[in-house]
Amino acid sequence: METGNISTPFGRRSVSLAEIRRQRAVSESKAAERSVDKWKVLRDASAAMTLLGIHSNSVAVLDALISFYPESEFRPDAQLIVFPSNMQLSLRAHGMPNSTMRRHLALLVDAGLIIRKDSANGKRYARKDKSGSVESAFGFDLSPLLVRAGELATMAQEVMAERAALRRAKESLTICRRDVRKLITAALEEEAPGNWSLIEGTYLALVQRIPRSPTVTEVRELLEEMRMLKEEALNLLEDNENDANPSINHAPIEQHIQNSKTESFFEFEPRSGKERGGNLSDNIEPQRSQLKSFPLGLVLRACPEICDYGPNGAIASWRDLMSAAVVVRSMMGVSPSAYQDACEIMGAENAAVAVACILERNNMINSAGGYLRNLTHRCEIGEFSIGPMLMALLNARSDGQRRAG
Structure with a gap:
């Protein structure tokens, strides 16, 4: 085995067995490599720096080192050792401090891109023969860049x-996000039948899961889930169209929710078949009044206290809100039957919103269970809407913040 090309660093710096193996590999394969453009090797190393475990400053130091090599190509038969002083190297590295430069030189050595060729006293210099050719040099050996040129290009x-x-x-995910968001918005604005609040909650939960610096795998997983949600939304819209078309579906036509162009955002929904004072013992089952669904973000701004009872102290979806409402219901002493009646009359989402509103005003309510039963009864006869309750809480919170400011 050839031992003349194996070098250890000067002073207290240690050498690892991995460095010895890299030096041996360079020594054994150097003669077999063809010439390569030195700046192309630098570009490849810069592109692959994350895989190599180096940073942009490391590339800047490598760029400075390569600039001291006079030729444009690394040749197997050339002297590939450069020996700049720390001052010269710092100047070409755009004034990088010596401490920072030493740290990145160590990173380049660890990455196997350069090899230290230290003299007996640690100085960097070249000794020339009588003809002026470099006989021996001590500094930084760039031979690994020649040997690993093909590997760096592949990386x-x-x-x-x-x-x-x-x-x-990312582009596909952005487009799919846009499609789902606009489908949900259109469905809510035009009051299309379906649990669009739950779909919106799922959408918001997916958006919140997008990392700041995602990997390809993470983006593809989120894209697949977003595409499934888009397909679910489209299927729901298609089913609604089929239900509304008598030529396709001959089932009895249910009461149509008409979107009037009123200025009031909290308009009552059309009454159910049960009128005030109706006989509950009739064979015709009374239909419950359908309340409008509101964006989850609006609910949480008006009722922030319920967030403390969500999973891990946060609420990211309608499912989380409904789970928190069950906890709060038990805490406030609301009986299971009272909450079940509210869910049946208002709907599970609106019942959870009602519980969140009661929690915000709990210090002013003597009996949370009785209050919820009263809201449920008023909803059943078409005299209650959650909208004004939410807006009252939202306005009170805004007024409090303005006074505090």
């Missing part, structure tokens, strides 16, 4: 391919 291609895949996945 750079992999990184670029992954970046392209990530960019395409």
